[in-house]
Amino acid sequence: MTDPAELTHAVLLKVALFIRNLPTDQLADLAEGTAKLELVPKGGRPAPRSRTAAAKPPVPVEQVRADLVAIGDTAAARQYVADLKLTVAQLKVLAKELDVAVASSAKKDEFLDKIAYVMVGRRANSDVLGRPAPSLV
């Protein structure tokens, strides 16, 4: 069957059969235009984009990690992350991938502070406090 008229007739029959079995409220929605029939490929709908994928930072995480380690200064590290202009959702993904624990309810500033501290600040503190004083011997 390749004739468009015949194809149309065959499809309308299937649609009619489908509509006839719908519940009354759904039929009413279709009649009022508040619902619609949709063409969906066989095999189901394609998976929607996940929130994580949508929130993935535009910069590779490993690049961010390497840059932060190279910066070595907490304030500069915070500014570097701020300059990436990430959304809170993207910061959440970045923090998770950098293994930085931040409360899920945290605001943007808290993400910036925690990422800067864990990636740079704590090592900077450790280096300063752990450096032996000159020997008096």
Place this chain on the structure above:
Amino acid sequence: MPAVVSVINYKGGVGKTTLTANIGAELARRGRKVLLIDLDPQASLTFSFYSGPDWERQLADERTILQWYGSVLDGSPAALRKYAVTPPAVNEVVARHSSGRLDLVASHLGLIDVDLDFAANLGGSRFQHGSPRYLSLHHALADALADPDFSEYDAVLLDCAPNFTMVTRTGIVASDHILVPAKPDYLSTMGIDYLRRKLSELVRDYNRVARSNLDQINPTILGVVLTMIQYASSGPITALRNYISQPGALEMPVFHQMIREKKTVFAAAGAVGIPAVLAPNANQTAETVQYELQELTSEFLARIRI
């Protein structure tokens, strides 16, 4: 000779005494002979095993580490072994399980003044390295523990004060290992770094003065034990996690077993002379804490290999 382990952090209130008492008690329950030495003038470890009146009546005047340090400063160190006592309540529990024993060299509130005497003997607090008594005073506790009288012990745990005064330094010089309790918070983890720095300085300066390889010291950091962990259903609460990961991220050895915060278990610990790990009639919460302390002790044993 016994393995000698100093329990220390530069930050106070992180669980040093609690860990010393509980690891010591659990080792004794497993049949080891353990000596605890309280080097902290607060004497919290001492009062974990003796009530104030018992301490005053039985120990304060003649049988504490204060009198022993006095003999060291006088130039004729007494035998340390005669200062060791066997706390009754905890050893009664130990005896139900094994032939182990937990002994204690008690502290004294007056120990806080001993450091001034040490400084006077060493010619001041800053320029001690040139003093003819630098080595002998630093090594006094190590010499005392080398006495064959101590060979009956499997382990000696030193509960150090959160500072690096001379009493603490004698403990470090006598130690094979350093155990570092730490709360997972900002200031406690900074205390670890400062401790590491002071350890490096002491070892470097002492070994330069000692010169002879036989007299060199090399205490190793056994590991950081994270204490007072607060849990949510999914694990440690988020606010602690960055500090829990910190020691490992900074290349410090870390014990896998952590100890949870449980005021209902630890608040009254010591009041009856029995550490939490051996407390009888434990409820479910206390049993969880006891299990963590037992696991920690197993890890401790594996690390010091006794």
